[in-house]
Amino acid sequence: MGDVEAAAGLAVWGADPVGAEARATLVEAGVPGLLVQKDPTLWGADAEAEAKVRLGWLDTFRRSRDLLPQLAELKAELADLDRVVLAGMGGSSLAPEVICRTLGRPLTVLDTTDPGQVRAVLTERLERTVVVVASKSGSTVETDSHRRAYLRAFLDAGFSEAEAGRHFVVVTDPGSPLVEIAEEMGATVIFADPEVGGRYSALTAFGLVPAALAGVDVAELIDQAEELHASLSKDRDNPALALGAALGAAVTAGRDKVALVEDGTGIVGLADWVEQLLAESTGKDGRGILPVVLETPDAPSPAARTCSP
Numbered sequence: 283m284g285d286v287e288a289a290a291g292l293a294v295w296g297a298d299p300v301g302a303e304a305r306a307t308l309v310e311a312g313v314p315g316l317l318v319q320k321d322p323t324l325w326g327a328d329a330e331a332e333a334k335v336r337l338g339w340l341d342t343f344r345r346s347r348d349l350l351p352q353l354a355e356l357k358a359e360l361a362d363l364d365r366v367v368l369a370g371m372g373g374s375s376l377a378p379e380v381i382c383r384t385l386g387r388p389l390t391v392l393d394t395t396d397p398g399q400v401r402a403v404l405t406e407r408l409e410r411t412v413v414v415v416a417s418k419s420g421s422t423v424e425t426d427s428h429r430r431a432y433l434r435a436f437l438d439a440g441f442s443e444a445e446a447g448r449h450f451v452v453v454t455d456p457g458s459p460l461v462e463i464a465e466e467m468g469a470t471v472i473f474a475d476p477e478v479g480g481r482y483s484a485l486t487a488f489g490l491v492p493a494a495l496a497g498v499d500v501a502e503l504i505d506q507a508e509e510l511h512a513s514l515s516k517d518r519d520n521p522a523l524a525l526g527a528a529l530g531a532a533v534t535a536g537r538d539k540v541a542l543v544e545d546g547t548g549i550v551g552l553a554d555w556v557e558q559l560l561a562e563s564t565g566k567d568g569r570g571i572l573p574v575v576l577e578t579p580d581a582p583s584p585a586a587r588t589c590s591p
């Protein structure tokens with residue numbers, strides 16, 4: 283199988299033939315250590331100011347543990363609501379969707395603008411439903427539309443405004459426009475970590491609130507993140523470094539696409555999640571790598587099949 287880099291249950295195979303040189307350069311420049319120290323200069327001078335307040339994802343597990351008592355309390359308070367619907371787009375819903383699908387916990391994700399699909403979700407078991415409205419900015423129009431559609435559905439079903447408010451949990455950054463709306467509705471508000479960008483927010487309140495309500499043991503996820511963190515500053519046995527170096531080297535050598543196949547990872551929905559992480563993170567200044575999700579290593583993607591003559 284060739285070289286393997288593994289830590290905390292994650293493994294990267296075959297990265298060295300592509301990324302060995304890039305990796306040596308990164309190690310020589312001390313990048314793994316600087317990354318763990320959250321050095322904001324790593325992203326270049328133009329990004330330094332933003333990087334200073336956006337590197338919380340490197341040790342989210344430290345602050346997320348503080349959420350555990352609040353999550354246990356919330357789950358107990360809402361014990362009669364066993365249908366969990368998550369309204370959130372992209373970075374605000376992909377991670378909890380993957381976590382719940384992988385662990386077999388029921389979570390309905392509302393991340394569509396298709397009226398038929400939204401209507402179908404709205405009519406089911408309202409009296410048992412808790413809607414998690416997740417938006418870092420608090421201004422994503424799709425998510426706010428889902429919130430309003432659900433509120434209308436509760437009121438039309440005869441809930442009082444106070445009863446309807448109890449069925450909403452809002453996850454957002456402090457100071458976002460959703461805070462005031464949530465307070466007006468009487469919804470529970472759980473603040474996310476403002477130092478973690480939306481697409482890296484898997485282990486902040488964005489991932490943990492819906493996952494915990496759906497019955498996932500979220501403390502275990504935080505433990506796994508802490509275990510992986512120990513590998514990030516190393517020169518070897520560092521799967522993140524091996525993968526990053528290989529991707530960077532491939533792009534530098536002229537590759538512009540990466541095929542993603544989740545088969546064999548045991549993580550359901552991983553390819554779709556990684557697609558967003560890579561596309562949104564690397565598509566800057568006219569440079570980037572196009573992620574393409576495939577069903578199997580030798581299959582063309584559904585999109586490619588549809589387009590072929």
Ligand SMILES: O=P(O)(O)OC[C@H]1O[C@](O)(CO)[C@@H](O)[C@@H]1O
Pocket residue numbers: 371372373374416417418419420421422425480481562
């Ligand atoms: O959490 P928010 O602010 O609603 O954003 C949802 C998604 O929309 C984007 O801002 C743009 O697609 C993503 O970065 C993010 O994952």
